[in-house]
Amino acid sequence: MFQLRWLWARLKGLRKKYVFALCSTVVLAVLALGNSAITAYIMDTIFRPLQETGAVGEDAVRRLVVMVAVLVGFTLFRTGFGYISIMTYENVSQKLIYDLRRDLYKNMQEQDQAFYSAYRTGDLMTRLTGDMDMIRHTVCWVVRQLIHCVVLFTTTTITFFATDWLFALTMLAVTPFIFVITLIFSRQVHPLYVELREKLSRLNTAAQENIAGNRVVKAFAREEYEKERFDEKNRDYKQANKTASLLWLKFSPYVDTLSQSLSVAVLLAGGIFLINGRITIGAFTLFNGLTWTLVEPMRMLGMHLNDLQRFFASSNKIIELYYAKSTITSRPDALLPQGRLQGRVEFKGAGLRLHGAQVLKDIDLTIEPGETVAIMGPTGSGKTSLINLIPRFTDATQGEVAIDGIPVRRMDLHKLRSSIGVATQDVFLFSDTVDGNICYGDSGMPEEEVKDFARMAAVDFAEKLPQGFDTVIGERGTGLSGGQKQRIALARALAVKPILLILDDTTSAVDLETEKYIQEQLAALSFPCTKIIVAQRISTTKRADKVVVIEDGRITQVGTHKELCSQPGYYREVYRLQNGGMEKEAV
């Protein structure tokens, strides 16, 4: 039930409207009886008397015209009110999920990488679409129907008891059984909906991965295999859906039979009471006429509780995201240094444990403002993990990382990250124009400047695209070559004029000539900038002020290209491998 309390808390600011909507449902349930009342009145006062007299007087026509006018006017009022009522529900529920979406989106933006590793995109999408819709459905439909049921049930019950308590009691005798059955059902169906949700999430994930990996699927001609895999998820989902829906069919015959047996009670008990004179024919007609308004709410209760269980299953998933807390956030007492930072980076005994493995150990390193530091090391040695500590993509588990003497954990996160320009290894571009991608970090940037940064990162190829810089590139930059994507990512990182530029193997797919050009550009930036460059190529590292070699999570060598070339170690080996005899040939 805490889900409903949570929902009520989210309705803040909308509560007045929502309560109005709820009240209007009560009123409408009563108004619904109005039409039959007026019609009955017309029959009783105008037509029935005529049956006896047979003559139509002026008076009757006039009265009928008035009554019809009342009927039409009443209907107009009732439907108008009903329209307003429904639109209020729609309005409130839409505003609610609008707010929820906005809040969740913001919360998603605060989550760290650990969160995104734990939750798959397909799963998050399921929550933010399907589950969200279930909440809307509950607020705007299920609750309304429940109230409608309760109002009908109570008013009818009261009417019955007011008319004849014994007759009423015989009729209501079955209701406890119906409630019990419905509750048992509701309990049993809950796990099925949890399961169903899970299957939907898996289906979503399967589709999502297939779409994202469509190139690999084609490269391996695995279409049939993918179809089979998807079919399995599709089938599971179908089955779970059927199972959940069919459960109700196990209970519904009892509920339906019991509730409809009220008519039998009316006939049998009513007939007996009529014979022994306990009730009048008028009372009987009343009971008989209103049986339906008692049966329907009882029958529908199961359906609505069913929906409510779905709501519980869905809202749990939403609430989980709503309260997800990232460990990487600005502390309340975070420092906000004024002006541009200097760009001195210090690692003081920094270490990182991830998934039970020591990824980084005892990292001590100082990078002076304006320096260019190259980081090299074997695959999986911890290079990316090391640089991830600086913008706090992950937090060091031991020691600390500081910029300008301020530990990054104590610095305002926005200030920290906006001072850093990162081009990550796995290039992610947005489905936007080339121009829009480059100025991602500063969307107000004048076009001229964008072009400048593009030139620096050798994004000149964009000129040749169909619409130049206004060409929309696909999600993840598909349609561009690896080197082209990297160059856009580089331009994007440069365009924030960072105090600290981090390039994580950003030029690995760029040809050597272009790379050389880029390096020259980087050396002549118009703003002061510390550069940390992860690279595998000697051609990249040799221009650096300092080269840091990381092996197995530790710094094993630090020095300039020349120094490291002259001492035995990883660097020299790599140098020899890559340049094997090349210098000789060149000379």
Add this chain to the structure above:
Amino acid sequence: MARNRFDVDENLETPFNIKHLLRAGAYIGRHKKKMALSLLYSAVSAAAALVGPLLVQRGINVSVPNKDYGELVLLSAVMLLAILVSVLFGRARSKYMISVGQEIIYDIRKDLFAHLQKLPFQFYDDRPHGKILVRVINYINSVSDALSNGIINFVLEIFNLLLIAAFMLICDVKLSLVVMAGVPLLLMVIVLVKPAQRRAWQDVSNKSSNLNAYLHESLDGMKITQAFTREEENAGIYDKLNQNYRRSWMRAQYTSNLIWVSVDNISTWVVGAMYLVGLCALGPGMQIGTVIALSSYAWRFWQPMLSLSNLYNTFINAVAYLERIFEMMDEPVTVDDAPGATALPPIEGKVEFRDVTFSYDGSVNVLENFQLTVNPGESIALVGPTGAGKTTVVNLLSRFYDLTGGQLLLDGRDIAGVTLQSLRSQMGIMLQDSFIFSGTIMDNIRYGRLDATDEEVVAAAKTVCAHEFISQMEDGYDTQVNERGSRLSQGQRQLVAFARTLLCDPKILVLDEATSSIDAKTEKLVQQGLQALLKGRTSFIIAHRLSTIKSCDRILYIADKGIAEMGSHEQLMAKKGKYYHLYTAQVED
């Protein structure tokens, strides 16, 4: 179609037409028997429910005055029986409907997914992935009820309507016509509202597509957003899309809800009119009893009208989604097996490009009159500036795209005439973007050859020097790597993708920047392992690190839409041309 972005509605050119419902009908058609039985059961159930009032009438008029308790009990028993019949038949119908509804969406989803597998890269490149996803999952779910229960109820309500209309007409033609005069009036309202309503629902589907596409992309690119501290601006964009969606939804509701309001009011008007006409026409030809009877029929006539109008709303809504689903199913498959395509026999490895011309967009040629003959077992390296067309050359080889001009022959057979499956399954292609699926490392490598044993997987991993780091992970080969392999470093991902490619035992191997993120030492080891494997296989290697390709039989320098230089490393060095320039760039300072 130009590339689509999250904030661009995909306009649908085709006007509304019943075609979409008919096409959906094909899916329903597979369940003809169940649909027919459902209809029958519903009719029985409804008929049984009608027995009740008759029994009550009999009880009041006969049993009670006669004080006949026995008959009262008997009537009650019959009524209980009727209820049981009604309930059980109703249940049987529901059971079928649940099944049919689920089967239909299962089938549509299956077909849509199968079609998606055939669509070219271009399709995926041209639109946000979230827009594809939302069709496969959310839209299809939305149409389930309309296509199962909706159809049955529609038929039942129509039947109901006709039945009552017949009763009314038998009773009195004149008054019936007054009651039915509301129908054209209602139709007028529908005709007036429909265009707005349809547009509104299309808009809803568009806006939800936009919203979800942006959400999807935001989630995927969250790290970048955080790195560039663009959260606020993105939240603003999302907010706008969110608002647009809400507005479109409300607009759809404003119009859709007009329908039931109209039905309710029109029905009151015609009943009122009927009273007046009835009263004025009272006389020899018009009994007062007729008016009373017709007034109760009139309400019952408009009851199904109300249900029908609600169903109509459901259908309009469903059609807006169906249009989108079928639109995607109609997306042309540009690269497909040619009619009469035959399976390619085991590849020997001779590759010929004859006058190949290719353009992605039909205007700018990437390659022009490209000529190349590669002998079986030869290793070919492709070098050249970024974007010169190196990847294009290898993409054409796997027929990811069809040629704009010329011919591409494999062992003397035009690849346009062989089945894609037989062609691609014999090629090992390692792409620039080493996509890793969520699952275990074992599963990821095995993707290359599904029937490979664990030992073969490990052997492939050893060849590419991935075994060491894999065995160091907490569950070894059974370690779960997250979506896109985010638990692995880029280099490790490349090694896994490399192992995956080798495992498929390709006759032709294509490595497109396969080792760009792998360190030089590991690469050296990988190459040693590869040497043995490559023997007798034709291979194409694209790499910027020239140490990777030095030992290839032939090196092609790709530039200006064709081959600028070609020869062995030694030959090209001696030539002192572009390759020489490129190669020496590393030492020149």
